[in-house]
Amino acid sequence: MEPKNRLNQDQTHVNETIARVRRRPSKLKDTHVTLAHGAGGKASAALVEHVFFNAYGNDLLGQAGDSAVIGLNELVSAGDAPGAQIAFSSDGYVVNPIEFPGGNIGELAINGTVNDLAVAGAIPQFISASFILEEGLEIETLRRIVTSMHQAADKAGVRIATGDTKVVPKGAGDKIYITTSGIGIIPQARNLGFEHVEKGNKIIVSGHIADHGMAVMMARGDLAINAPIESDTREVATLVDALVTAVPNTRWMRDATRGGLATVMNELAENTGLGVALEDEAIPVRPMTRAACDMLGIDPLYVANEGTFCAVVPAEDAERAVAALRAAGAENPRVIGRIVSQPAAAVVLITGFGGTRMVDKLVGDPLPRIC
Amino acid sequence: MEPKNRLNQDQTHVNETIARVRRRPSKLKDTHVTLAHGAGGKASAALVEHVFFNAYGNDLLGQAGDSAVIGLNELVSAGDAPGAQIAFSSDGYVVNPIEFPGGNIGELAINGTVNDLAVAGAIPQFISASFILEEGLEIETLRRIVTSMHQAADKAGVRIATGDTKVVPKGAGDKIYITTSGIGIIPQARNLGFEHVEKGNKIIVSGHIADHGMAVMMARGDLAINAPIESDTREVATLVDALVTAVPNTRWMRDATRGGLATVMNELAENTGLGVALEDEAIPVRPMTRAACDMLGIDPLYVANEGTFCAVVPAEDAERAVAALRAAGAENPRVIGRIVSQPAAAVVLITGFGGTRMVDKLVGDPLPRIC
Numbered sequence: 020m021e022p023k024n025r026l027n028q029d030q031t032h033v034n035e036t037i038a039r040v041r042r043r044p045s046k047l048k049d050t051h052v053t054l055a056h057g058a059g060g061k062a063s064a065a066l067v068e069h070v071f072f073n074a075y076g077n078d079l080l081g082q083a084g085d086s087a088v089i090g091l092n093e094l095v096s097a098g099d100a101p102g103a104q105i106a107f108s109s110d111g112y113v114v115n116p117i118e119f120p121g122g123n124i125g126e127l128a129i130n131g132t133v134n135d136l137a138v139a140g141a142i143p144q145f146i147s148a149s150f151i152l153e154e155g156l157e158i159e160t161l162r163r164i165v166t167s168m169h170q171a172a173d174k175a176g177v178r179i180a181t182g183d184t185k186v187v188p189k190g191a192g193d194k195i196y197i198t199t200s201g202i203g204i205i206p207q208a209r210n211l212g213f214e215h216v217e218k219g220n221k222i223i224v225s226g227h228i229a230d231h232g233m234a235v236m237m238a239r240g241d242l243a244i245n246a247p248i249e250s251d252t253r254e255v256a257t258l259v260d261a262l263v264t265a266v267p268n269t270r271w272m273r274d275a276t277r278g279g280l281a282t283v284m285n286e287l288a289e290n291t292g293l294g295v296a297l298e299d300e301a302i303p304v305r306p307m308t309r310a311a312c313d314m315l316g317i318d319p320l321y322v323a324n325e326g327t328f329c330a331v332v333p334a335e336d337a338e339r340a341v342a343a344l345r346a347a348g349a350e351n352p353r354v355i356g357r358i359v360s361q362p363a364a365a366v367v368l369i370t371g372f373g374g375t376r377m378v379d380k381l382v383g384d385p386l387p388r389i390c
Numbered sequence: 391m392e393p394k395n396r397l398n399q400d401q402t403h404v405n406e407t408i409a410r411v412r413r414r415p416s417k418l419k420d421t422h423v424t425l426a427h428g429a430g431g432k433a434s435a436a437l438v439e440h441v442f443f444n445a446y447g448n449d450l451l452g453q454a455g456d457s458a459v460i461g462l463n464e465l466v467s468a469g470d471a472p473g474a475q476i477a478f479s480s481d482g483y484v485v486n487p488i489e490f491p492g493g494n495i496g497e498l499a500i501n502g503t504v505n506d507l508a509v510a511g512a513i514p515q516f517i518s519a520s521f522i523l524e525e526g527l528e529i530e531t532l533r534r535i536v537t538s539m540h541q542a543a544d545k546a547g548v549r550i551a552t553g554d555t556k557v558v559p560k561g562a563g564d565k566i567y568i569t570t571s572g573i574g575i576i577p578q579a580r581n582l583g584f585e586h587v588e589k590g591n592k593i594i595v596s597g598h599i600a601d602h603g604m605a606v607m608m609a610r611g612d613l614a615i616n617a618p619i620e621s622d623t624r625e626v627a628t629l630v631d632a633l634v635t636a637v638p639n640t641r642w643m644r645d646a647t648r649g650g651l652a653t654v655m656n657e658l659a660e661n662t663g664l665g666v667a668l669e670d671e672a673i674p675v676r677p678m679t680r681a682a683c684d685m686l687g688i689d690p691l692y693v694a695n696e697g698t699f700c701a702v703v704p705a706e707d708a709e710r711a712v713a714a715l716r717a718a719g720a721e722n723p724r725v726i727g728r729i730v731s732q733p734a735a736a737v738v739l740i741t742g743f744g745g746t747r748m749v750d751k752l753v754g755d756p757l758p759r760i761c
Contacts (some may be wrong), residue, residue, distance in 0.1 A: 045413065059694075060752025061650025085644075086479035086510035088576065094476065095462065108457035109518035109571055111556045127422075139457035147480035149569045151522070183569075185482045187759060193562040198520045198554075200480055200571035205459065273456075277430025323430075381431025388558060 057186025075380035087180035117239035121249030125164035129171035141203025153192035175254035221337035232322035253326035265343030427557030428557025458551035477512035490609035497537035500542035512574025524563035546625035592708035603693035624697035636714030
């Protein structure tokens with residue numbers, strides 16, 4: 020059935036109502052998040068406009084649809100297109116507390132996805148940010164977190180292109196959870212991957228390990244000790260770029276997040292079938308972080324990092340790789356070990372006393388909700 | 391400092407340990423999700439292997455990195471590349487209950503993002519799925535949801551390319567939240583957008599409205615009434631494809647999810663500056679759904695849909711559009727209104743009695759956690 024033109028019949032009434040309804044400016048008078056902010060109506064629009072748009076303010080978000088539309092020519096030039104690849108990554112962030120020395124959940128959510136793309140050899144380009152807010156969250160807190168995300172995105176050279184906000188009732192969440200996804204371009208085929216790792220290659224770490232996890236533990240304030248440890252959260256895309264420029268023959272990279280360096284090294288060993296031999300004394304751990312780990316009986320090898328990555332490079336390129344990372348701003352890049360044939364598919368730590376011990380994957384969860 | 395070859399010193403001990411550690415098959419004996427499943431270690435690996443990989447089992451996930459790597463030539467042929475665009479979308483799903491007549495949160499999470507891409511004119515291609523699980527969730531429930539996601543992805547012709555799992559302690563979530571992001575290709579410039587909408591264009595809806603929201607309400611079981619209403623969750627990519635093939639001159643599309651048809655129509659009016667005149671009697675609502683809405687005092691125009699979209703087409707193409715949708719499997723596609731110059735930037739409903747009433751945006755949240 021087609022609508023007929025009945026509009027004129029009641030035009031006076033309509034016009035009166037319009038004056039009240041039309042383009043009513045959305046306001047954000049609320050100080051705390053309510054369920055209405057997640058309902059898709061006026062309150063949602065006000066939250067998006069006053070908190071998210073204000074901070075992001077880019078033309079992709081301004082499209083106001085549910086999808087960002089990106090010209091392929093913005094991503095890659097026509098000449099590069101045939102060999103180019105897209106990297107696509109997603110991570111949820113549930114860290115507790117949401118603000119901690121050195122960063123907050125928003126910064127983490129941007130850097131984490133930027134870093135996942137970067138270690139895949141991609142130049143990070145676009146990020147989506149989906150929020151699950153708990154009813155009662157302070158708008159000011161949300162604003163701080165969103166501002167950090169904006170700054171982190173600017174620093175990493177990515178654009179927050181699209182997003183979503185849901186609100187769950189008090190007690191069905193914990194202040195704020197953020198899931199980010201990212202798209203990056205791998206401009207030309209880079210030979211990165213487990214299959215390129217060979218016996219004799221060297222293993223490099225971009226900086227101190229275990230700072231992020233210990234900073235979050237300390238920030239919870241429920242431990243008997245306290246130490247001024249800051250999270251290492253940062254984007255590593257610029258470091259990765261410096262590394263692959265200096266050493267195009269880089270074989271493999273990975274950021275050492277959940278499960279720490281030990282877990283990432285185990286994945287390397289399992290997936291290559293080769294052995295990973297780490298030199299205990301070469302692995303950089305800040306004295307304060309090591310002391311805190313010791314006191315709590317936690318092995319720093321298993322503690323999460325958020326701005327530290329590992330790479331495998333040919334032995335002859337190792338020192339050049341370290342120098343390139345240092346020149347690009349990495350604080351303490353080091354050669355920490357090498358790829359061996361035996362023990363196959365396992366990780367071994369060579370201790371300062373000349374002994375060795377196996378380094379297994381993380382079992383259980385000594386540090387829940389660290390990222 | 392370089393690691394030295396000290397491995398042979400303690401090779402016997404090492405070999406003994408290896409036998410114990412190496413390639414120990416991961417098992418999933420747990421019946422419920424624990425914090426360890428989110429820690430990135432062995433339990434996480436077992437969950438991914440036995441629940442997620444088993445269901446998805448595609449070669450992109452098999453890459454086992456944190457990013458999926460997609461050849462640009464998989465997305466778009468070299469000839470199309472210069473004019474092609476990428477659509478990028480993200481949505482969080484927090485629906486309660488997580489299973490309801492007609493679907494579950496997993497199916498919803500796939501279809502929702504597929505549909506956001508489709509109504510942007512894109513052919514949906516790759517999806518990421520990030521899970522926030524509450525400690526204590528039954529593994530069997532998770533398995534059911536993941537299986538549904540797999541089936542929904544197959545149906546929509548998309549690949550689940552990458553993902554993430556976090557676990558939060560009991561009481562810091564509500565069983566399961568899923569955030570999906572998607573990438574689609576807009577093969578050639580389609581003239582879709584608010585700026586292409588003109589006075590006289592017709593508004594089409596692809597099917598019955600308000601089923602999803604009412605199905606979820608009923609499934610909560612805390613109402614005095616009960617009615618056998620099923621969610622309309624489905625992918626609309628095939629419907630959209632049929633529509634734009636039949637009517638290449640389609641002006642605008644949007645799925646009518648949160649906030650329902652009323653909210654989407656208000657966005658159309660606000661962003662075009664034109665009026666939207668809807669014919670009340672033309673809007674398809676199932677009798678059972680309408681009865682449930684009436685009893686609860688809820689206006690079906692504001693109730694969320696998960697498999698229903700609206701489109702604006704030139705008046706002369708409207709009947710062809712409806713026929714194409716019906717032929718492609720849409721259950722009750724209808725012309726429901728038209729674009730008018732007055733009331734400008736507002737939505738008006740023309741009732742069966744020849745009266746009109748303004749249809750404002752949703753205020754507040756009568757139906758929290760509907761998607």
